[in-house]
Amino acid sequence: MxxxxxxxxxxxxxxxxxxxxxxxxxxxxxxxxxxxxxxxxxxxxxxxxxxxxxxxxxxxxxxxxxxxxxxxxxxxxxxxxxxxxxxxSKIQVIRANDRAQVYRSDKQCEIRTLSPINLEKDVEFYELTLRPGGTLRSQPHFEGTREFLTVEEGSVRIESDVNSEELAKGDSGTYRADVPHAIVNTGKGDALVFLVVIYR
Structure with a gap:
């Protein structure tokens, strides 16, 4: 990188x-x-x-x-x-070609952080690309943490503990992230989602 x-x-x-x-x-x-x-x-x-x-x-x-x-x-x-x-600084800019913002990139997915990585924050903003068949599974975050997700392209399944929901392009969902949770690409192509993590 x-x-x-x-x-x-x-x-x-x-x-x-x-x-x-x-x-x-x-x-x-x-x-x-x-x-x-x-x-x-x-x-x-x-x-x-x-x-x-x-x-x-x-x-x-x-x-x-x-x-x-x-x-x-x-x-x-x-x-x-x-x-x-x-x-x-009153305005901070993250350029589209700034590869330092890429948090993870492998055969499952690519995660690019859209919030400044050098600041402490209560909210984090990510662009997530899931490859066909790709899954992003996460362990529980801090108690009270929630995630908000919007599907820009493709279709995904969000899982939070024992609950799950299917989302298509344009759909949004929110769920507990202080339990085991996952985002699963259920389509045949890449799925692009925007993810906001809010810590409480």
Whole structure:
């Protein structure tokens, strides 16, 4: 799979813009986890006062400090900086020929993610092509997860636990994804579906 086009490095971006976006990003990540500044300080090894300065966009953190914060959130340094920069962009575009967005490609199916892969999200959007006879079977996701599916081409059967339903071109369906579930191509040609996964 070709490498993802090179994003601007932190050095090529405005330091002021990175600091501002980083502060907002750290504050959001901390809030998403329900952490206090003290808890993030313990997890990262960065002082509470420094974290407060970063979140208020008053500090110019070193790479070492930024790395420690990224590690506390389970991210790489580049992921934290890239996601901070991306969160400031009002428009994000995923090009049709960007092979870095291809999540899986084999004789069963091809899955292309249509949502930014570098951002944490509660919703994921995919384009799924199932080959003739192809099946995408999935283990249960987190409790409360649902999937929404629309058939663009062909016909499929959706299965969720013991339930199943046949869908043709133009049909849509929603189902629990916190149980074993599957999408099965029931036609003679490729089936193209758009899939939205919502985590709760």
């Amino acid at each position: 070709p490498a993802k086009p090179k994003a601007p490095s932190p050095i090529e971006s405005s330091p002021e813009a990175i600091n501002e976006n980083l502060g907002k990003r750290v504050k959001k990540l901390r809030g998403d986890r329900g952490w206090s500044l003290e808890e993030l300080a313990t997890a990262s090894g960065v002082s509470r006062s420094m974290l407060s300065e970063i979140e208020r966009e008053k500090a110019n953190p070193t790479l070492t400090v930024t790395f420690r914060i990224a590690r506390a959130f389970g991210l790489t340094l580049q992921e934290l900086i890239e996601s901070a920069e991306a969160s400031a």
